[in-house]
Amino acid sequence: MxxxxxxxxxxxxxxxxxxxxxxxxxxxxxxxxxxxxxxxxxxxxxxxxxxxxxxxxxxxxxxxxxxSTLIQGAFPDPDQMEILIKGRRSVRHYVDENLDPELMQRLLDVACQAPTGGNVRQVQLSVIDDKHMMDKFRQHTYDVVEKLANDGKLPDKRKVFANFVFLWQKKHIDVLFRGAPHLLVASAPRNISSPVADCVIALSYFELFAQTLGVGTVWDGLARCAIDELLSGVRKKLGIPEDHLIGAAMAFGKPAVHYHCTVENDNSNIVRCPVFL
Incomplete structure (x- = not known):
């Protein structure tokens, strides 16, 4: 009703x-x-x-x-929005501390406002919001990948994950999660019209808003692959329903690096279509 x-x-x-x-x-x-x-x-x-x-x-x-919040005069001006988008960077170095819980909730609340195909609004956000839990998850992931590699059970397209284990064990370089204290996984029912797009849009909103609050993010396709393909039973521990497709993952936290200017990417991929008569 x-x-x-x-x-x-x-x-x-x-x-x-x-x-x-x-x-x-x-x-x-x-x-x-x-x-x-x-x-x-x-x-x-x-x-x-x-x-x-x-x-x-x-x-x-x-x-x-x-x-509700009134919109009139409250939107960022075009120049600010342009700099926000152009100034977004993938952060791969983080401070080893938890985000403030209220800040975390604010980020998640905004991400939940993201549009979805057909307005079905069925994206689920599974978050590891405590750095100690993230440390356990990180180690568990590397342990599982190591065992798969040693047993010769890593899929051919994931053989490179064995290198990530080596870097973690020998040099404490965390390729899979970039040392982030938190992880966000977006999933949605497989049978809706656009599950992957809906998840990506939700994390895009999360990412842009995070920049305004001084929170760093990095799209974590490696973590998504590990959870989806290599870590048996982890989906259930993250509360991801069996009928859900994992659309995207993002590591995040307080950045240990700060960028000072935008970069200049070219726009050679723009194609202007001719008028159809």
């Missing part, structure tokens, strides 16, 4: 909520916005109707405008 309601003292009957409804289930037949009972099942739960109402009259899904 969408729990759609309208405060008639605030509503100006502008019809914007009906016009912007993705599912086209809001009508203005009575002069006031309403969702006929037979159409309630069609609600996409996107909350566009709440967000677009200029007078804060629309509530839905138990959410009201009073719980």
């Amino acid at each position: 969408p729990e759609f309601s309208v405060d008639k003292e605030k509503c100006t009957q502008c019809g914007l909520c009906a016009k912007d409804c993705v599912a086209h289930i809001i009508d203005m037949d009575s002069g006031w916005p309403r969702i006929p009972k037979e159409k309630e099942i069609g609600c996409r739960k996107c909350q566009h109707c709440l967000a677009i109402c200029p007078s804060g009259a629309v509530s839905i899904l138990g959410k009201s405008p009073s719980q």
